[in-house]
Amino acid sequence: MTANIQTIFFDVGNTLRIVLPDQEFIDRAEAGLMELIGTTESHDALFAKLEERWKAYRKQSKTTLLDASEGELWTQYMLPEYDPNMIFANAPKLTRLWRDHDGRRVARPDAVATIKELHRRGYTLGIIANTVTETEIPDWMAADGVAQCFKTTILSSKVRLRKPDPDIYHLACRCIGTPEANCAYVGDNPVRDVEGTQAAGFGMMIRIDEPDTLNKEKATGKEFTPDHVITSLSELLDIFPERA
Incomplete structure (x- = not known):
């Protein structure tokens, strides 16, 4: 064969x-995400919400075997209550920061x-x-x-x-x-x-x-x-x- x-x-x-776990790297990513969207939410409240929404999106994508684009992910699933134009424009950066909050790849x-x-x-x-x-x-x-x-x-x-x-x-x-x-x-x-x-x-x-x-x-x-x-x-x- x-x-x-x-x-x-x-x-x-x-x-x-x-x-790789790297807390300093994770802290920078999370702070960068909060600064990028200009949130007034606390760190814990924002990331608890994002984790819940991420799990819901993952469950849906695994069921349908379809993935959203970065723009759709953030405007429709992760941060739909924020200004969609701002979120869409920053979707690639948000995705990278969200990924980095898991650790350093x-x-x-x-x-x-x-x-x-x-x-x-x-x-x-x-x-x-x-x-x-x-x-x-x-x-x-x-x-x-x-x-x-x-x-x-x-x-x-x-x-x-x-x-x-x-x-x-x-x-x-x-x-x-x-x-x-x-x-x-x-x-x-x-x-x-x-x-x-x-x-x-x-x-x-x-x-x-x-x-x-x-x-x-x-x-x-x-x-x-x-x-x-x-x-x-x-x-x-x-x-x-x-x-x-």
């Missing part, structure tokens, strides 16, 4: 990058080297990620010097489709020009990443064993078995040899 894989798609959150220690080596070995690489931000992932790719390694970046906030809907995988394959049977996917979620990849007819699914994801993933009664389970991204180099 490995010999037939031409393209490798990656998830990003908890796959290529992880979140950094690439796994072996992510950059593994990506560059797979690219050098002749594999076409792409991204398929559920995300509310439209700029954070491309900015990271440029900052860490791997943007040139990826041919296609499919983000749910831009295409509206959301994993595990097979259509987001089919879209990625059309964009990158590789049949599904010749594609592999690397992700961390034991349910939606495996379910969506297999439903789309990908030739291989590889799950990276991420404790943080497993702790948050609720039991669904569904069982999906990936083709490989790895504990570090560098193990991909044992699965995908040099292409002829």
Whole structure:
């Protein structure tokens, strides 16, 4: 099967990058968000409200398998009582600050080297990620010097489709020009990443064993078995040899 894989798609959150707790970083992000919207609400009241609304939006998006754009997210779901023109204009900044209030996102220690080596070995690489931000992932790719390694970046906030809907995988394959049977996917979620990849007819699914994801993933009664389970991204180099 490995010999037939031409393209490798990656998830990003908890796959290529992880979140590090950094209270000073979090405090700056939360203060920046409050300053940006000019709120008179207390810190605790504002973030309690935002957390409640975020959970409601996440529940809806996971049910419909559709994601909103950044502008829609903030004007319709997160801060609908604020001036919509101001919120819409600042939606990208608000999304980044909201993401940063979880912690500081950094690439796994072996992510950059593994990506560059797979690219050098002749594999076409792409991204398929559920995300509310439209700029954070491309900015990271440029900052860490791997943007040139990826041919296609499919983000749910831009295409509206959301994993595990097979259509987001089919879209990625059309964009990158590789049949599904010749594609592999690397992700961390034991349910939606495996379910969506297999439903789309990908030739291989590889799950990276991420404790943080497993702790948050609720039991669904569904069982999906990936083709490989790895504990570090560098193990991909044992699965995908040099292409002829």
